[in-house]
Amino acid sequence: MSLDAVLSRIDQDLEAATDRLLTLLRIPSISTDPAFKADCDAAADWLVEDLTSIGFDATKRKTPGHPMVVAHDTEVADNASPHLMFYGHYDVQPVDPLDLWDTPPFEPAIEDTAKGRVIRGRGSSDDKGQLMTFVEACRAWKAVNGTLPARISFFFEGEEESGSPSLVPFMTENADELRSDVALICDTGLFGHDTPAIVTMLRGLLGEELTITGPSKDLHSGMYGGVSMNPARVLARIIAGLHDDEGRVTVDGFYDDVPELPNSLRAQWEDLNFDHKSFLGEVGLSVPAGETGRSPLEMIWSRPTCEVNGLWSGYTGDGFKTVLPSQASAKISFRLVGQQDPLKIRESFSAYVQSMLPQDCSVDFKDHGASRAGHMSTDHPAFEQARIALSEEWPNTAAYVGCGGSIPIAGHFKNILGVDAMLVGFGRDDDQIHSPNEKYDLESFHKGIRSWARILDAMSK
Amino acid sequence: MSLDAVLSRIDQDLEAATDRLLTLLRIPSISTDPAFKADCDAAADWLVEDLTSIGFDATKRKTPGHPMVVAHDTEVADNASPHLMFYGHYDVQPVDPLDLWDTPPFEPAIEDTAKGRVIRGRGSSDDKGQLMTFVEACRAWKAVNGTLPARISFFFEGEEESGSPSLVPFMTENADELRSDVALICDTGLFGHDTPAIVTMLRGLLGEELTITGPSKDLHSGMYGGVSMNPARVLARIIAGLHDDEGRVTVDGFYDDVPELPNSLRAQWEDLNFDHKSFLGEVGLSVPAGETGRSPLEMIWSRPTCEVNGLWSGYTGDGFKTVLPSQASAKISFRLVGQQDPLKIRESFSAYVQSMLPQDCSVDFKDHGASRAGHMSTDHPAFEQARIALSEEWPNTAAYVGCGGSIPIAGHFKNILGVDAMLVGFGRDDDQIHSPNEKYDLESFHKGIRSWARILDAMSK
Numbered sequence: 001m002s003l004d005a006v007l008s009r010i011d012q013d014l015e016a017a018t019d020r021l022l023t024l025l026r027i028p029s030i031s032t033d034p035a036f037k038a039d040c041d042a043a044a045d046w047l048v049e050d051l052t053s054i055g056f057d058a059t060k061r062k063t064p065g066h067p068m069v070v071a072h073d074t075e076v077a078d079n080a081s082p083h084l085m086f087y088g089h090y091d092v093q094p095v096d097p098l099d100l101w102d103t104p105p106f107e108p109a110i111e112d113t114a115k116g117r118v119i120r121g122r123g124s125s126d127d128k129g130q131l132m133t134f135v136e137a138c139r140a141w142k143a144v145n146g147t148l149p150a151r152i153s154f155f156f157e158g159e160e161e162s163g164s165p166s167l168v169p170f171m172t173e174n175a176d177e178l179r180s181d182v183a184l185i186c187d188t189g190l191f192g193h194d195t196p197a198i199v200t201m202l203r204g205l206l207g208e209e210l211t212i213t214g215p216s217k218d219l220h221s222g223m224y225g226g227v228s229m230n231p232a233r234v235l236a237r238i239i240a241g242l243h244d245d246e247g248r249v250t251v252d253g254f255y256d257d258v259p260e261l262p263n264s265l266r267a268q269w270e271d272l273n274f275d276h277k278s279f280l281g282e283v284g285l286s287v288p289a290g291e292t293g294r295s296p297l298e299m300i301w302s303r304p305t306c307e308v309n310g311l312w313s314g315y316t317g318d319g320f321k322t323v324l325p326s327q328a329s330a331k332i333s334f335r336l337v338g339q340q341d342p343l344k345i346r347e348s349f350s351a352y353v354q355s356m357l358p359q360d361c362s363v364d365f366k367d368h369g370a371s372r373a374g375h376m377s378t379d380h381p382a383f384e385q386a387r388i389a390l391s392e393e394w395p396n397t398a399a400y401v402g403c404g405g406s407i408p409i410a411g412h413f414k415n416i417l418g419v420d421a422m423l424v425g426f427g428r429d430d431d432q433i434h435s436p437n438e439k440y441d442l443e444s445f446h447k448g449i450r451s452w453a454r455i456l457d458a459m460s461k
Numbered sequence: 462m463s464l465d466a467v468l469s470r471i472d473q474d475l476e477a478a479t480d481r482l483l484t485l486l487r488i489p490s491i492s493t494d495p496a497f498k499a500d501c502d503a504a505a506d507w508l509v510e511d512l513t514s515i516g517f518d519a520t521k522r523k524t525p526g527h528p529m530v531v532a533h534d535t536e537v538a539d540n541a542s543p544h545l546m547f548y549g550h551y552d553v554q555p556v557d558p559l560d561l562w563d564t565p566p567f568e569p570a571i572e573d574t575a576k577g578r579v580i581r582g583r584g585s586s587d588d589k590g591q592l593m594t595f596v597e598a599c600r601a602w603k604a605v606n607g608t609l610p611a612r613i614s615f616f617f618e619g620e621e622e623s624g625s626p627s628l629v630p631f632m633t634e635n636a637d638e639l640r641s642d643v644a645l646i647c648d649t650g651l652f653g654h655d656t657p658a659i660v661t662m663l664r665g666l667l668g669e670e671l672t673i674t675g676p677s678k679d680l681h682s683g684m685y686g687g688v689s690m691n692p693a694r695v696l697a698r699i700i701a702g703l704h705d706d707e708g709r710v711t712v713d714g715f716y717d718d719v720p721e722l723p724n725s726l727r728a729q730w731e732d733l734n735f736d737h738k739s740f741l742g743e744v745g746l747s748v749p750a751g752e753t754g755r756s757p758l759e760m761i762w763s764r765p766t767c768e769v770n771g772l773w774s775g776y777t778g779d780g781f782k783t784v785l786p787s788q789a790s791a792k793i794s795f796r797l798v799g800q801q802d803p804l805k806i807r808e809s810f811s812a813y814v815q816s817m818l819p820q821d822c823s824v825d826f827k828d829h830g831a832s833r834a835g836h837m838s839t840d841h842p843a844f845e846q847a848r849i850a851l852s853e854e855w856p857n858t859a860a861y862v863g864c865g866g867s868i869p870i871a872g873h874f875k876n877i878l879g880v881d882a883m884l885v886g887f888g889r890d891d892d893q894i895h896s897p898n899e900k901y902d903l904e905s906f907h908k909g910i911r912s913w914a915r916i917l918d919a920m921s922k
Contacts, residue, residue: 032780094782100678162780203683207781216745217561220895221768222664222866225796226751226760228741232769232791236700243694280689284677285821290687299687307682308693309784310775315792319493319623320668320829321555322794322867323770323895330693331776333783335686360746368781405683406783434681434784 002145003457009140010449017136017449018110018119018442020050024090024128025108025121031066031091032162040066040158043090047156054139056154061174063166066091066158070177073152080151082382082459085180085419087409088131088187089160092123093434100436110442115430118439126433129440130186130425131156133448141453149460153180157409160187163207163369164408171416182382183413184455188403188425190444191272194395196451198387199423200376201301204336205406206345207368210353211329212238214361218314219324228324229360232313235328238356242306242332247291249306249334252348257339261302269297272399282430301402305335331368335404342370371408380420382459389454390424393447426451463606464918470601471910478597478910479571479580479903481511485551485589486569486582492527492552493623501527501619504551508617515600517615522635524627527552527619531638534613541612543843543920546641546880548870549592549648550621553584554895561897571903576891578903587894590901591647591886592617594909602914610921614641618870621648624668624830625869632877643843644874645916649864649886651905652733657851657859657912659844660884661837662762665797666867667806668829670771671814672790673699675822679775680785689785690821693774696789699817703767703793708752710767710795713809718800722763730758733860743891762863766796792829796865803831832869841881843920850915851885854908887912 010017029043030036044060044067051058051071058071069090095105103109108121119129134154141148155178159166171178191197214231215224244250261269276288276296290299299305313328315321334345346367353363378384378400390398403423410421426448432438471478490504491497505521505528512519512532519532530551556566564570569582580590595615602609616639618628632639652658675692676685705711722730737749737757751760760766774789776782795806807828814824839845839861851859864884871882887909893899 032782033778094776094778094780096776096778097679161782205683205783207783209781214746217893218558218896219744220866221766221770221794222666222796222864223761223890223894224744225768225794225865226764226766227737227749227757228744228746229750230768232772233700233704235772236697236769239694239697240701276688283680283685283689285675285689287820288688289690289819289821296688300684303687305682305687307686307691307785308697308775308789309682309782309786310777311693311696311786311789312773312777314769314771315555315557316771316773316790317494317555317557319555320670320792320794321493321622321770321895322666322668324768325770325772328769328772329777331781333682333686333781335683358750359748360750403683404686405681429684432678433684434782435679 003453005144006141006453007450009144010136010453013140014446017132018445021119021129021132021445022108024132025123026106028106029091029123029158030094031159033094037066040091044069044158047090050135051154054142058154061170063170065166068158068170069154069156071154073148075147076151082182083151083153083180084459085153085155085178085183086134087155087183087185088134089127089157090131091158091161092126092128093161095122095436097436102437117442119442119445120437120439122438124438124440125427125431126438127160127187129445130427130448133426133445134184134186134452136449137452137456140449141456149456167409168412168416171412175417179417180419182380183419183421185407185410185421185423186425187407188423189427189429189431191399191401192396193428196390196394196398196424197401198383198398199403200378200400201402202374202407202410202423203304203404204340204342204371204373205408206334206336206342206370208332208346208349209329209366209368210332211327211364212361213327213364215324215326218326221322221324224324229358230324231328231361232325234356234358234361235313235330238353239308239330241356247289249304251306251345251352254304254345254348257341258304259338261298268400272297279429297402300404302337304337304340307333309333335406337373340373342372346370371406372411374407374410376410376423377420382422385458386422386424386455389458390451393451393454424451424455464914466605467602467914468911470605471597471914474597474601475907478593479906482580482590482593482906483569485593486584487567489567490552490584490619491555492620494555498527501552505530505619508551511596512615515603519615522631524631526627529619529631530615530617532615534609536608537612543642544612544614545920546614546616546639546644547595548616548644548646549595550588550618551592552619552622553589554587554622556583558897563898579900580903580906581898581900583899585899585901586888586892587899588621588648590906591888591909594887594906595645595647595913597910598913598917601910602917610917628870629873629877632873636878640878641880643841644880644882646868646871646882646884647886648868649884650888650890652860652862653857654889655856657855657885658862659848659859660864661839661861662863663835663868663871664765664865665801665803665832665834665869667795667797667803667831669793669807669810670790670827670829671793672788672825673822674788676785676787679787682783682785685785690819691785692822693786693789695817695819695822696774696791699814700769700791702817708750710765712767712806712813715765715806715809718802719765720799722759729861733758740890758863761865763798765798765801768794770794796867798834801834803833807831832867833872835868835871837871837883838881843883846919847883847885847916850919851912854912854915885912885916
């Protein structure tokens, strides 16, 4: 039977597949920092070359930002069914604070740890390791069977970690080419160590940056301290006022479009017996810090948030400088759920900030992207086929779950192309994505490749 | 008469005196940043050489930090009277944000401005330009008269802008050598453009740095947002809670040792007709932002403050990073008045911060120095002699004033050596000390030198 042969081939090829991933991980494709523009380009080139080598018609496509990679199978008829579009992103998060990395972030290596072998390096889990699981599944399938069991295309972007400014225009302009029967997105995680998951709820994201200006320049705190406005104090009051004592966000109308969790889904989630103590314990925390009266899974999957992601003002170097800063800035993001409208919340947030400004202070805003929450319909048969296939590969049955992160691409597939997206991924909670020492378990990579082979097999039957 | 000859000599020598100051200003002696250690040393060497060239026995004296410079007149008897000890500091503030400087901070130059000629560069006003006024007065006096009219010593430190860690031990160990009849300190300003001032009240300073730690590492705000503690939010609440709605500091017992202003001094200050609108207007502000019900001069001279001097957490670069920071830090300083005890306030502040910490957060403190407020007695005849001499040099009569800044050295002269200190300086409010584009008016420099010649003359009669 061909699936068994493909799975064997995957097992035999694991070392070579890992080497290919390490090569891709060595490219520092940090999309948010203009200094790494050429590296983003190089990562796109590498993917084009790799996909071409396994028989895809792969091209790098210009955008005003970093390029897209689009590839189609040349050996399957254009009208063959089903047509599956696989999405991933080749860009990665910045690496600071660099001094907290135990190994250089872009010198990836296989590492033996107490919990098994891991691939260590920036992007190993988010998302280069994940996107390569599907590429490797296709490579193995082709090596064994010559042709793939379905019509498969690839769509990789390089701006996912920096707000995806080129994504919607590109998808809109190339809608006919990118449309498929189902989109497959590999940028999420397992639910538990041995429990695969298909994400059916995703939080949206609104990114805001604000700079409060008080005096026209930095002042001496002896000469001016007491009599002049300190924008750092104003910013602190604004941030402190964003939550009430129950942990709820105070921005006007924030909860207007936030639905309560349906009882059926609440029951399913309770059945998952989420171990929040160990989830938090691994990062040095012990108590859920969100809204009073909400379960930890609700806090992460189905409740909106407001968080400070960055904060800076005045003198931040060694020693002390008795300066009254002229400006104070913060990067603040909102995770959105249900039908929350990012643009409405942006306006509400702006009005809140304005209302907190004392005389002699002004504010400037910078927009860092906005996306609504996503809700996947599981009606398409691919969902149940994938759930069964995943359950065969992993020790535990696969679950339909929520995801606290924001993967706007799922909504774009639906809204722009009319295509349902299925989110399957193999990351683990301790992968430290967006943090120092990011890793991807070798098991995630290996069983991830095998999982896609099983899913392809199930979908093409 | 010898004073007139000295004043003439000062006028003739102004260009050469300015060149000497520019040479000293070119040395980037930033004491708070270890990268500039050799430059601090070079500034001390330069002063030793310059004082030696005018007949002083000048030596560079080692400390655990940057060196002191001590110099005595070799031509006046050791027991001559009066013995005047002149203090200044050769170290300067850091220069960031560097991009706000119109000219490089350590390439000083004379500049023609709408308000007259200025010496532009870091340290021009604070304190190299000021300390050179006294050196130049001595140089001119010696050139004209051969010997000085009093026994004069110099004491320069290089750690004033970084908390003066070596000062008290050095003064204690060298008390006999440093003791004098009066100490003269040139590190303050004119009261108005044409009104010289002698400072009789100085605020103290307590410098604190705190770092709040929540999660053990930076987290992904999608995966953890909502359920985990964000230390930047905790820090914002701590800072926001430091002041009440009346602008008063909430730290327990903060106002216990703060006296009300005596009515006589309040009346004197009211007579000064301080133009707070133009004082604030020059830095883009319009309203006094301190405690309700206090006059602007009270806010600056006789009321204690609590200010944020620096703030940082999470991702502060270009673009956006959806990170939940592991840590958030602030540099916070308190200006102290009356009998406020910095150590008692440090404990109170620490207790306040601890009381604001939620579960799963911890705090680390770093101490950046502590000094009490200073109160100069004007009983010594030198004060009235200097006030009359200053009034002869400048258009308006000299005033006894307060100073919002902290010049702990004045307290040390009194407490360690039993010597009264007289603070006379020629800085102007728009000198932008501690800020980009620091300058010293050429008139301040010129009339400052002349003022000291007049004061020396008055004191030796």
